[in-house]
Amino acid sequence: MLNIKIEKTTAPKAKPEGKLGFGKIFTDHMFIMNYTEGQGWHDARIVPYGDLSFSPACMVFHYGQEMFEGLKAYRGTDGTPRLFRPDMNAKRTNDTNKRLCIPELPVEDFVQAVSAVVDVDRDWIPSDPGTSLYIRPFIIATDAFLGVAPSKTYLFIIILSPSGAYYESGLAPVGIWIEDDYVRAVRGGMGFAKTGGNYAASLAAQVKAHDDGYSQVLWLDGVERKYIEEVGAMNIFFKIDGKIVTPMLNGSILPGITRNSVIELCKSWGLDVEERKISVDELLEAQATGKLEECFGTGTAAVISPVGKLRYKDDVMTINGGNIGEISQKLYDTVTGIQCGSVEDKFGWVVTL
Ligand SMILES: *Cc1c(COP(=O)(O)O)cnc(C)c1O
Numbered sequence: 001m002l003n004i005k006i007e008k009t010t011a012p013k014a015k016p017e018g019k020l021g022f023g024k025i026f027t028d029h030m031f032i033m034n035y036t037e038g039q040g041w042h043d044a045r046i047v048p049y050g051d052l053s054f055s056p057a058c059m060v061f062h063y064g065q066e067m068f069e070g071l072k073a074y075r076g077t078d079g080t081p082r083l084f085r086p087d088m089n090a091k092r093t094n095d096t097n098k099r100l101c102i103p104e105l106p107v108e109d110f111v112q113a114v115s116a117v118v119d120v121d122r123d124w125i126p127s128d129p130g131t132s133l134y135i136r137p138f139i140i141a142t143d144a145f146l147g148v149a150p151s152k153t154y155l156f157i158i159i160l161s162p163s164g165a166y167y168e169s170g171l172a173p174v175g176i177w178i179e180d181d182y183v184r185a186v187r188g189g190m191g192f193a194k195t196g197g198n199y200a201a202s203l204a205a206q207v208k209a210h211d212d213g214y215s216q217v218l219w220l221d222g223v224e225r226k227y228i229e230e231v232g233a234m235n236i237f238f239k240i241d242g243k244i245v246t247p248m249l250n251g252s253i254l255p256g257i258t259r260n261s262v263i264e265l266c267k268s269w270g271l272d273v274e275e276r277k278i279s280v281d282e283l284l285e286a287q288a289t290g291k292l293e294e295c296f297g298t299g300t301a302a303v304i305s306p307v308g309k310l311r312y313k314d315d316v317m318t319i320n321g322g323n324i325g326e327i328s329q330k331l332y333d334t335v336t337g338i339q340c341g342s343v344e345d346k347f348g349w350v351v352t353l
Pocket of ligand 1: 194230256257258298299301
C-alpha cells in the first residue's frame, strides 16, 4: 500500500466544453512518485498539475530510458467512474520495465496510484457517449549524467486528459498502409515494450502513409518483411474463411489488453481463434479467393477500428466492400458496453471507483 499525500489545487481550471479531441487538455492534478537506488519507490503524492523542471543532462533526454502506459476511466451509465483491466496495465508496465532496466513496481501500487489520481479528478471524467478520461502513466530516467548506463533515479508520473469520442460520426472503416521498407521492431529488440523509442522509430513510415492518404501503418516482421505484425498503436485481426486470426505474440509485437479481451470474447462466442504467423501472401491469396472477410485493429484509443482498405505495394485490397464487418461491430458494441456498464461484465474486467 502506498501512503499517498494529496495536495489539492487552489486554482481549479474550468472544465472544457464542446469537442474534446485527444491529448490536449489536462486535469487539475497529477500523481508523482520518486525512485532512488537503495531506497526504492518513495514520496507518492498527488499535486496540482503543472510544469516540472529538469537538468538538461537528465538521462531520459539523451538515451530514451522511459516507458509509458495508456488506459481510460469511463463514466458508467449509472454515473460511477470505471477502469478497464488496470491490473493488466500494471503487469505490462513491469514487462516493459524489465526490458529497459527500469525498477519494477508492485501491481497493487500501480492500480492504487491510478485509482487515487482518477478519484481526485473524478469530476473531469466526461459523460457523453464514447468520451472518457485518458490516463497516461509514465516513468522517466532522471539522473543528470551523460554516461550510458541505467539511471539510479526515476520519476513515475500519471497525468489525465479528458478525451472525445474516437469516432465522431459512428464507427468508420480506415485505410491501412502495409509498410514494406521501414521496420518497427525485431525479435530481441523492444517491440513488446511500451516505450517511446518504438514510436520514434515509427514516425517516418507514418508520415509517408499519411501523405498517401492512409491513416495508419501496418508493420511487417523486421527480418523477412513477410509476416504481419501490428498497426501503429493497435494490434490487428483478420476474419479469414470464418476463423478469427491474429499474429501470435513473438517478442516484437505489443501485447495489447484490447487484443487479449477480443480473443477471450471471440472464444466465449464459440468462434475459432488462431494466434499464429500470417504472411502478406496469405492475405493476398485469401482476398483473391473471397475468403478475407473482415479486418480490424484493436487498442485502447479506438477499441475496435474496422479496416476497409489495405495497401501492399501495388495491390489495394478492399475488405468487405469497405464496410464494417459483423464481428467488428459486435466486438465494438460488447467491449464499449462492458466498459460503460450497459453490457454484463462476465469476465470481471471492470473496476469501479
Ligand atoms: C498500446 C499499444 C497497442 C494497444 O494496446 P492496448 O493495451 O490494447 O491499448 C498496440 N500496439 C502498440 C504499439 C501500442 O503501443
